Amino acid sequence: MADFEPIVGRYLKLEIDGVLQRIYVEEAGHGIPLICLHTAGSDSRQFRGVLNDTRVTSRYRVIAFDLPWHGKSSPPAGWQNTEYRLTTDAYIQTILAIADGLELEKPVVMGCSIGGRIVLHLALHHPHRFGALIGLESAAHNEAHYDISWAHRPDVHGGEVCAALVSGAMGSDIPEADRWETLWHYMQSGPGIFKGDLFFYRLDGDLREDIAKIDTGRCPLYLLTGNYDYSASPADTLEVTKSVKGAYFTEMTGLGHFPMSEDPSRFIQQFLLPVLDKIEIDAHEHSAS
Structure with missing residues (x-):
């Protein structure tokens, strides 16, 4: 039997920092806007479980997009003459541009890994723009624990190397199919993209000096971290x-660096739904007052 999933995918053309971008966006559901940000070197397919879960989509309009240079969001014209490097400013401007382009009012943003880091930057610099922020595997800084030069060499398969580098950061008893689908997304990453994302994650996005300036009174901040994650560990989030x-x-418990894709069912049931319930209750109380 043919069975369409409820996810709708479209391309959004908009200018970001003076550059015309064609951004691939998937969404499902209705209600409070929930923007989902994928990890370094991957794409929005990581949120397929959230996009397909009616317990979420019955109350939230889930929106997941591929960053420029990732997934179905091709690099802008002239990319062959540049080196991809994700900066804090470019990342923030992309999120704000998409929220404006979709005319979203006070969306919730949930990001993982590099997305979990940029959520902290949004909390610091743009708390008035968002209804709540959810950081998955969030840390103010990340120390290098492997040689990233292996991710972009002519004598190795960059995608397979990237998948190998992240494979150990997942839970030990997650579903096998979900584990390998998560790694497959990494195997398809463009040349130099994982390396370029880690420029933000390791260097440009370092937030240690300013992290204490975040005011959760202006925007609630929820942090969820898997105990198998050694890249952004629970200790880092603490x-x-x-x-x-x-x-x-x-x-x-039982999850690693990619909770929404390595075990979507466990992540949504045990950890995401309680947070979304609280955000929804707070939103209703705020509107009533």
């Missing part, structure tokens, strides 16, 4: 909560 008064933190 350091954030020590500096950010009012931030909510939950350690996700």
Whole structure:
């Protein structure tokens, strides 16, 4: 039997920092806008579980997009003459441009890994733009624990190397099919894209000096980190909560660096739904007042 999923995909053309971009966007559901940000070197397919879960989409308009240079969002014209490097400013401007382009009012943003880091930047610099922020595998800084030069060499398969580098950061008892689908997305990454994303993750996006300036009174901040994640560990996220008064933190037992794709069912049921319930309740109470 043929069975269409409820996800709708479209291309959004918009100018970001003076450059015309063609961004691939998928969405499903209705209600409070929920923007989902994928990890370094991957794309929005990581959120297929969230996009297909009616417990979420019955109340939230889930929106997931591929960053420029990722997935179905091709690089802009002239890319062959440049080196891809994700910067904090470019990342923020992309998120704001898409929220404006889709005419979203006070959306919730949920990001993982590099997305979990940029969520902290949004909390610091643009809290008034968002209804709530959810950081998955969030840390204020990431120390290099492998040689990234292997991700972009002419004598190795960059995609397979990227998948190998991240494969150990997942839970030990996650579904086998979900594990390999998560790695498949990494195997398809464009040349130099994982390396370019880590420029933000390791260098440009370092937030240690300013992390304590985040005011959760202006925008609620929820942090969820898998206990199998050694890249942004629960200890790293706890350091954030020590500096950010009012931030909510939950350690996700059995999950790693890619909770929404490595075990969507466990992630949504045990960890995401309680956060979304609280955000929805708070939104209703705010509108009633």
